[in-house]
Amino acid sequence: MSILHSLLYGIILLSFSAQALQLNLVSNNDTDTQIMVSNDQDLHDVEVYLVWFNLDATENQFNSLKASSRWEKGLSPVYSQPIDISKFESFKVANLNNFCPQDQRCFLALIAVEAGENPIDTNYWQASSLVPLNLSASRERLPGQQFFLPNDYVNRYNLPKEAVYNTVDNINMVVDEAPDVDMVDSAPMDDTVETAESGTVTTEKPDIFRLIGDKLLYANAAAKRFQVIDVADFTNPSLIGWTELSGSPKELYVLNDYYILLQVNYDANSHSSSTTELVVLQQGTDNTLNTVHEMTIPGVFIESRRRGNYIYSVSQQWDYIKEECTQQLCVSDKYTTERYLTINVLELQADGKLVLVDEVKISGDSPQIAIFSDNLVIANHDQGDKWQTTQIQVFDLTQSDPLVEFPTIKVPGQVPSEFHLSVLNQQLRVVYGPEVRTDGSTLAVYDLSPEQVTLAGKVDKIAPGEGLFATRFVNDRAFVVTYERTDPLWVIDLSDSSNPTILGELIIPGWSEKLFFHEDRLFAVGIDDETKENEEIKRARRIAVSLFNVEDPTNPTLINRITPLVGEVSYSWSPALDDERALLLNWQDSFAALPINS
Numbered sequence: 001m002s003i004l005h006s007l008l009y010g011i012i013l014l015s016f017s018a019q020a021l022q023l024n025l026v027s028n029n030d031t032d033t034q035i036m037v038s039n040d041q042d043l044h045d046v047e048v049y050l051v052w053f054n055l056d057a058t059e060n061q062f063n064s065l066k067a068s069s070r071w072e073k074g075l076s077p078v079y080s081q082p083i084d085i086s087k088f089e090s091f092k093v094a095n096l097n098n099f100c101p102q103d104q105r106c107f108l109a110l111i112a113v114e115a116g117e118n119p120i121d122t123n124y125w126q127a128s129s130l131v132p133l134n135l136s137a138s139r140e141r142l143p144g145q146q147f148f149l150p151n152d153y154v155n156r157y158n159l160p161k162e163a164v165y166n167t168v169d170n171i172n173m174v175v176d177e178a179p180d181v182d183m184v185d186s187a188p189m190d191d192t193v194e195t196a197e198s199g200t201v202t203t204e205k206p207d208i209f210r211l212i213g214d215k216l217l218y219a220n221a222a223a224k225r226f227q228v229i230d231v232a233d234f235t236n237p238s239l240i241g242w243t244e245l246s247g248s249p250k251e252l253y254v255l256n257d258y259y260i261l262l263q264v265n266y267d268a269n270s271h272s273s274s275t276t277e278l279v280v281l282q283q284g285t286d287n288t289l290n291t292v293h294e295m296t297i298p299g300v301f302i303e304s305r306r307r308g309n310y311i312y313s314v315s316q317q318w319d320y321i322k323e324e325c326t327q328q329l330c331v332s333d334k335y336t337t338e339r340y341l342t343i344n345v346l347e348l349q350a351d352g353k354l355v356l357v358d359e360v361k362i363s364g365d366s367p368q369i370a371i372f373s374d375n376l377v378i379a380n381h382d383q384g385d386k387w388q389t390t391q392i393q394v395f396d397l398t399q400s401d402p403l404v405e406f407p408t409i410k411v412p413g414q415v416p417s418e419f420h421l422s423v424l425n426q427q428l429r430v431v432y433g434p435e436v437r438t439d440g441s442t443l444a445v446y447d448l449s450p451e452q453v454t455l456a457g458k459v460d461k462i463a464p465g466e467g468l469f470a471t472r473f474v475n476d477r478a479f480v481v482t483y484e485r486t487d488p489l490w491v492i493d494l495s496d497s498s499n500p501t502i503l504g505e506l507i508i509p510g511w512s513e514k515l516f517f518h519e520d521r522l523f524a525v526g527i528d529d530e531t532k533e534n535e536e537i538k539r540a541r542r543i544a545v546s547l548f549n550v551e552d553p554t555n556p557t558l559i560n561r562i563t564p565l566v567g568e569v570s571y572s573w574s575p576a577l578d579d580e581r582a583l584l585l586n587w588q589d590s591f592a593a594l595p596i597n598s
Contacts, residue, residue: 021048023110023129024090033097035065037110038090039127045084046112046126047077049119050093055137056104069094075119082115096133105137122570123537142571201373204306206251206262207581215240219249219261226252226261226281226289241287246294247277251304253311258282258292258352262313264301276301276315276344280352292352299342305371310357310402311346312376316365339365341380343395345402358403362393370418374398375448377423379415379430388435390415394428394448407453409446414468419515422473423448427456427497431480433468440464443478445497457498463488470524472515477553479522483511489522491553503553508561510544513577518587520551521559525576525583525594528563535567542572543596564596572598 021043024036035050050065053075062075071094100106108131117124132138208219214232226249228241247263254260259281267273276297281289299315306312319338345358367380376395385391389410396404413432415421422429428446444458463482470481476495482488489512491504512526528544531537546561565572575582576594584593 021085021110021112021127021129022090023108023131025096025108025131026092032095034092035094035096035108036090037093039085039088041127042087043085043112043126045082045115047082047115047117047119048079048085049075049077049109049111049113051075051109051111052096052098052106052133053109054100054104054106055140056101063098065094071098077119085112100134104134105140106133107131107137107142108133122539125538202306202308203371203373204253205371205581206253206304206306208249208252210252210254212254217252217254217259219252221248221250224248226259228283228287228289241283241289243281243289243291245277245279247275250301253306255306255309255348258348259289260311260348260354262301262304262311265296266300274300276313278313278346278354280348280354282352293354295346295354295356297342297344297356302341302367303369305369305376307371307373307376307397309348310397311348311354312371312403313344313346314367314369314378315342315344316340317342339363341365341367341378343376343378343403347402358401360395360403360405362391364391368415368418368421370421370423372423375423376403377418377421377428379421385410388412390432392421392428392430394423394453396450404450406448406450409453411442411444413442416468417471419473420468420471422478424473424475428453429473429478429494431468431471431478438465440466441468441480441482443480443492443494443500445494445500447497457496457500459492459500459502462490462502470512470515470526472517472522474517479515479517479550481512481515481524481526489548489556491550491556493553504556506548506556506558508546508558512546514580514583516580516583516585517550520549521587522548522550522556523585523592524548525574527577528561528566531570532566535570537570540570542566542569543574543577543594545592545594565598569598572596 022038026034026036052063054061060073063071063073064076065078066072067079096108110129111119111125112127113119114124114126130142132140210217214230216229216231218227218229220227224245224247225242226245227239230238230240245261245263247265249261249263251262252259261279261281263277265275265277276299278295278297279291280293282292283289297313297315299317302314302316304311304313317340321336321338341362341364343360344356346354347357348354362378362380364380364382367378370377374397376397377392379390379392382389382391389412392409392411394406396406411430411432412435415430415432420431426448428448429443431441431443433441440461440463442458442460442462445456447454447456462480466482466484469483472479476493478492478494480490480492482490489506490502493501493503509530510526510528512524514525516523524546526544526546528542529540531540542563542565544561544563547559549557549559574594574596582594
């Protein structure tokens with residue numbers, strides 16, 4: 001319940017516009033969370049379910065509220081018989097006291113189903129309201145879900161989507177009217193080059209795959225193995241080398257002739273005992289994989305970035321601090337948990353060994369990590385602020401000390417992903433969602449200097465009442481997507497950093513999670529929530545890919561939108577919503593490919 005109550009202070013304080021069978025959660029203090037329900041439509045002959053459920057549980061997945069206001073294990077309706085429901089104002093029905101295990105996805109659902117029908121089958125839902133109860137749940141896109149957070153590029157909780165959804169074959173999507181130019185803008189599996197006023201430098205966001213010539217390198221987390229696959233003949237790939245790993249590999253770098261793997265070694269009994277494992281491998285002429293160096297760092301590995309020969313590894317750690325007893329009789333010890341992030345700077349030597357050259361600790365957790373040619377930026381929550389604000393730490397990477405901190409910035413809201421951050425010309429640009437949703441989102445520009453960080457300018461109150469989703473910075477422009485019932489695409493001019501200005505807006509159904517820019521085009525991966533003509537469903541949330549023309553920033557237009565599986569399923573999802581590396585976007589040949597689950 002500690003996670004739930006923290007969320008109720010800022011991230012998920014739920015208050016929706018009225019609709020049939022509406023759920024709200026109201027937290028008056030740290031121990032009491034009230035379930036409030038209301039209804040604004042007449043419903044006839046329905047069975048009503050008010051259920052707490054855990055998507056990741058193997059047993060005791062459901063707890064159902066009964067008319068007696070008691071919770072019972074299993075899935076059962078509130079009343080023993082179907083009922084008619086009239087309109088009524090919001091009132092408290094019970095307290096929410098169910099515990100959600102850490103790193104699992106828990107929801108509260110209020111559903112009205114046709115009498116005698118299966119409540120799991122969404123086709124029979126007459127009304128529904130699903131409320132996510134923690135961060136990992138809020139990133140889901142379930143039918144009837146009324147509130148959700150934008151996806152960031154990686155699922156912090158590493159939860160198996162396969163536990164809920166079945167896999168559908170990969171689908172290739174044609175990008176109509178894409179510019180015919182010699183350029184591929186895809187997820188950065190290979191090194192990327194960022195340009196700043198000081199020149200160019202190689203930076204990298206790693207993956208679990210690398211294609212080197214005819215060899216496919218694969219960090220196989222499920223098998224805890226590193227595998228080398230010969231793909232010279234794509235019709236007949238062959239495994240030519242592999243080695244067992246001590247932990248679960250999360251990321252892979254290839255530098256010179258060395259393969260560097262960053263892994264998590266989980267301690268099932270204690271987060272604080274989990275470690276980050278690094279191993280450097282080298283492949284011999286006979287394809288044998290030899291271990292060159294191994295290193296262990298405290299903490300649970302989250303992500304890393306690379307700049308030249310430096311790898312910036314970010315790990316989560318916990319300290320358990322014993323509280324001083326102020327009572328006359330202390331029955332047992334009490335402990336508080338302090339969470340913090342550790343940024344370790346590792347340098348690869350010529351002999352293949354990694355050397356720890358710097359280390360910085362930051363309070364908080366759930367970081368968004370972005371790297372630019374001269375800067376590393378980490379935006380994360382600080383539990384001391386009860387997750388209402390985001391602290392942003394910018395590091396200068398150009399000094400002899402590889403990790404020089406600028407003064408910390410705090411913004412009153414949430415930074416959903418690394419794409420909501422940008423550094424250009426010694427200025428940090430950030431788009432953050434509101435602390436109070438009715439206030440709208442904000443784009444702020446900060447001047448960076450070692451002595452102080454000052455606000456240069458901002459534009460706020462962007463789409464009050466709407467959630468913040470995709471953002472893409474392109475030179476002196478920002479493209480921002482918000483959503484409530486439709487998807488406004490905002491074009492913001494940053495040429496005068498002291499006065500960011502909204503130039504144009506385009507409203508279309510659904511929303512976009514990821515944006516990709518090339519010349520005067522924006523390619524978007526998101527959700528189409530419209531039901532189509534002749535479909536016998538009440539709601540839909542399906543993967544959609546869209547192409548926008550932004551040549552005229554005052555008048556962005558939609559060129560085309562494709563919704564795969566329309567008419568076949570009402571719900572679909574793609575890893576590309578979370579991780580842009582799951583998308584292949586080829587501007588030169590005018591096509592895109594992404595996996596879709598349903």
